[in-house]
Amino acid sequence: MGINYLYPDFEVHRDREKCITCRVCERQCANEVHSYDAESNRMVSDDTKCVNCHRCVSLCPTHALKIVKTNHGFKDNANWKGDVIQDIYRQADSGGVLLASMGTPKDYPVYWDKMLINASQVTNPSIDPLREPMETKTFLGQKSSKIRRDENGKLITKTDPQLALNIPIMFSAMSYGSISYNAHKSLALAAQKLGIFYNTGEGGLHEDFYQYGKNTIVQVASGRFGVHPEYLNAGAAIEIKMGQGAKPGIGGHLPGSKIGEDISKTRMIPEHADAISPAPHHDIYSIEDLRQLVYTLKEATAYTKPIIVKVAAVHNISAIASGIARSGADIIAIDGFRGGTGAAPARTRDNVGIPIELALASVDTRLRQEGIRNNVSLVVGGSIRSSADVIKAIALGADAIYIATSALLALGCHLCRTCQSGKCNWGIATQRPELVKRLNPEVGSERLVNLITAWNHEIKEMMGGMGINSIEALRGNRLMLRGIGLNETELQILGIAHAGQ
Amino acid sequence: MTTIDVGLKPFDELNREIRACTDDTLVLNDVNGQRYIGCALSNKNITINGTSGNAMGAYLDGCTITVNGNAQDATGDTMNDGMIIIHGSCGDAAGYSMRGGKIFIRDSAGYRSGIHMKAYEEKQPLIIIGDRAGSFLGEYLAGGTIIVLGLHQEGKAPVGYFCGTGMHGGKIYLRCDTLPSDLPQQVSSSDATQEDMQEISAHLESYCAIFDLDKEALLASHFYVLRPNSSTPYKMLYTNV
Numbered sequence: 001m002g003i004n005y006l007y008p009d010f011e012v013h014r015d016r017e018k019c020i021t022c023r024v025c026e027r028q029c030a031n032e033v034h035s036y037d038a039e040s041n042r043m044v045s046d047d048t049k050c051v052n053c054h055r056c057v058s059l060c061p062t063h064a065l066k067i068v069k070t071n072h073g074f075k076d077n078a079n080w081k082g083d084v085i086q087d088i089y090r091q092a093d094s095g096g097v098l099l100a101s102m103g104t105p106k107d108y109p110v111y112w113d114k115m116l117i118n119a120s121q122v123t124n125p126s127i128d129p130l131r132e133p134m135e136t137k138t139f140l141g142q143k144s145s146k147i148r149r150d151e152n153g154k155l156i157t158k159t160d161p162q163l164a165l166n167i168p169i170m171f172s173a174m175s176y177g178s179i180s181y182n183a184h185k186s187l188a189l190a191a192q193k194l195g196i197f198y199n200t201g202e203g204g205l206h207e208d209f210y211q212y213g214k215n216t217i218v219q220v221a222s223g224r225f226g227v228h229p230e231y232l233n234a235g236a237a238i239e240i241k242m243g244q245g246a247k248p249g250i251g252g253h254l255p256g257s258k259i260g261e262d263i264s265k266t267r268m269i270p271e272h273a274d275a276i277s278p279a280p281h282h283d284i285y286s287i288e289d290l291r292q293l294v295y296t297l298k299e300a301t302a303y304t305k306p307i308i309v310k311v312a313a314v315h316n317i318s319a320i321a322s323g324i325a326r327s328g329a330d331i332i333a334i335d336g337f338r339g340g341t342g343a344a345p346a347r348t349r350d351n352v353g354i355p356i357e358l359a360l361a362s363v364d365t366r367l368r369q370e371g372i373r374n375n376v377s378l379v380v381g382g383s384i385r386s387s388a389d390v391i392k393a394i395a396l397g398a399d400a401i402y403i404a405t406s407a408l409l410a411l412g413c414h415l416c417r418t419c420q421s422g423k424c425n426w427g428i429a430t431q432r433p434e435l436v437k438r439l440n441p442e443v444g445s446e447r448l449v450n451l452i453t454a455w456n457h458e459i460k461e462m463m464g465g466m467g468i469n470s471i472e473a474l475r476g477n478r479l480m481l482r483g484i485g486l487n488e489t490e491l492q493i494l495g496i497a498h499a500g501q
Numbered sequence: 502m503t504t505i506d507v508g509l510k511p512f513d514e515l516n517r518e519i520r521a522c523t524d525d526t527l528v529l530n531d532v533n534g535q536r537y538i539g540c541a542l543s544n545k546n547i548t549i550n551g552t553s554g555n556a557m558g559a560y561l562d563g564c565t566i567t568v569n570g571n572a573q574d575a576t577g578d579t580m581n582d583g584m585i586i587i588h589g590s591c592g593d594a595a596g597y598s599m600r601g602g603k604i605f606i607r608d609s610a611g612y613r614s615g616i617h618m619k620a621y622e623e624k625q626p627l628i629i630i631g632d633r634a635g636s637f638l639g640e641y642l643a644g645g646t647i648i649v650l651g652l653h654q655e656g657k658a659p660v661g662y663f664c665g666t667g668m669h670g671g672k673i674y675l676r677c678d679t680l681p682s683d684l685p686q687q688v689s690s691s692d693a694t695q696e697d698m699q700e701i702s703a704h705l706e707s708y709c710a711i712f713d714l715d716k717e718a719l720l721a722s723h724f725y726v727l728r729p730n731s732s733t734p735y736k737m738l739y740t741n742v
């Protein structure tokens with residue numbers, strides 16, 4: 001065997017004074033870091049396996065544990081940084097494509113943090129949301145710009161199908177397979193309680209979850225796993241997945257090793273065989289083809305459900321969105337390059353795509369210029385971290401936003417970014433029964449409800465501060481935003497003035 | 502039985518009529534490429550006289566659709582159950598991602614037939630193409646069976662380029678004397694065994710009856726079978742960061 005060039009990233013520090021050798025850490029760590037040494041009657045640890053997920057730290061009854069990033073490192077080098085060197089070692093060792101998970105950890109500009117929100121002073125009064133009604137209800141779907149009348153001159157009030165959201169926030173697609181049964185159940189329960197929607201991702205819909213159909217968006221991706229008429233009709237809307245922010249231009253692949261009995265049943269594929277979602281839909285090579293899929297789905301559901309087309313934010317996103325807005329789709333979902341994933345090639349995740357802030361602003365501008373903004377609603381995602389991000393997204397032109405990483409954090413995710421290993425100690429990105437049961441769906445859904453409710457309060461408060469009492473009036477209201485530390489081009493794309501202007 | 506004279510009726514109107522029809526047998530006359538006919542249906546049998554448009558029988562869930570004429574693209578896309586019989590040829594992507602049911606094509610099929618078809622338990626989809634299939638036949642094939650008979654190919658491989666690329670399940674039977682020259686490495690080819698021939702024979706039973714072909718004569722010719730080398734072809738590709 002060759003020399004292992006990789007030094008452990010993390011060190012497990014155990015306070016011997018505090019440790020009572022209860023062996024909780026040993027039972028809790030699916031990575032098998034901790035073990036009991038009978039001879040010395042002490043706990044020992046294997047740092048090489050630690051992914052810094054904090055499970056043992058959180059459960060240690062005496063707080064004897066902490067995980068510390070190693071200060072062992074290579075000679076300082078601004079170009080050849082430690083992780084760059086280590087990646088080369090890894091690939092030289094294995095010959096493999098680097099696989100990673102969750103959103104990119106790279107230090108790209110976060111434009112949300114370079115925009116500031118306005119508030120009323122003197123000339124128009126702010127509104128107190130505790131005293132006055134504040135409307136955060138949102139309808140997603142095509143908004144007809146014409147008034148239509150029947151042959152007797154009576155108003156035709158039938159509109160295109162809409163998704164009604166109590167709060168302009170939805171849980172974005174995460175498949176059963178990439179996340180656990182209990183994680184899915186938590187999302188479904190929370191969506192139901194909140195009057196919003198969760199999204200099946202491309203893994204089909206588990207039979208137990210058909211009951212949450214009214215709050216479910218069912219996804220159709222290139223692999224068409226678990227897609228059949230009953231599934232299409234089970235949800236409130238159908239999302240065609242063309243792309244994902246974390247891995248634009250490439251497909252997905254759930255390894256055979258993760259396809260156990262239940263997943264196999266839900267995806268309707270054999271156990272232990274790879275589930276491959278090819279990069280393209282093989283029936284879509286143009287906007288005309290996309291239109292065909294949109295209409296196949298509308299026909300399959302008798303025009304009762306809005307169709308969402310989800311794309312990754314890439315360089316010509318505004319031209320692409322303009323095409324989608326003409327395809328008959330009801331909603332465009334755009335996923336920015338910081339969006340999460342259960343597994344993606346690291347180089348793609350870290351280098352492909354563009355920030356959602358810029359994509360959103362340019363799409364909204366383009367659709368307005370072309371007079372087709374009302375053909376579609378815009379939903380954006382890709383690392384929305386707080387209610388302030390939500391406000392900024394809506395002011396830039398979004399109708400609603402998608403969250404996934406924030407939702408998983410609410411469920412206990414510690415962003416250790418090793419979802420691809422399938423050993424999530426928090427019961428989220430895993431299919432191992434003993435780990436899945438660590439996540440209680442009742443508790444999980446309550447935490448999600450808490451999070452979204454809290455954000456909703458904050459949204460109302462900030463809206464009130466601006467003197468705005470409905471989400472409608474905030475949408476695309478870029479006057480409510482100012483840039484801070486942005487250059488001319490960035491300001492121009494975002495369509496906002498600089499702070500002080 | 503309900504008869505609809507289709508003519509130049511817009512597709513949405515036609516399909517609304519089909520959905521609303523309480524009769525379980527429909528005959529559509531003078532069909533001129535209207536799209537999405539029979540999409541997601543499960544309770545009606547439809548005869549189409551003319552040319553059916555794109556995505557005919559997409560998500561089909563248990564009817565029989567017979568086309569007396571040709572079919573266009575994406576026939577039986579993501580079909581779950583039922584049967585599609587085409588007395589003619591069909592365009593590209595027939596049976597894309599289909600999971601159950603049968604598609605019988607009397608003549609030829611375009612590109613990407615049976616691409617990413619998959620099987621699950623009792624759902625074992627089948628596509629039989631009488632003459633020739635275009636390139637990318639059975640690409641990403643994950644399950645089910647494709648048979649190409651090469652009726653007018655005189656023993657030449659009855660497929661285009663890139664047959665079975667990325668295949669990781671299912672099988673493809675080709676009636677021919679020479680293999681396609683560019684079979685990818687995920688595909689292993691061999692002469693059909695006796696067991697294979699029995700399976701082919703069973704599949705051809707109704708096909709030959711419908712299209713009035715001599716089954717025994719067909720079975721007397723040589724068949725190749727293409728199978729995937731591995732059900733987990735991507736396993737060795739990755740290393741974790």
Ligand code: SF4
Nearest residue numbers: 029050051053054056
């Ligand atoms: S992997 Fe998680 S549970 Fe295991 S030692 Fe590290 S922090 Fe603790």
Ligand code: SF4
Nearest residue numbers: 413414416417419424
């Ligand atoms: S879901 Fe689990 S494995 Fe993935 S980053 Fe969060 S804690 Fe880690």
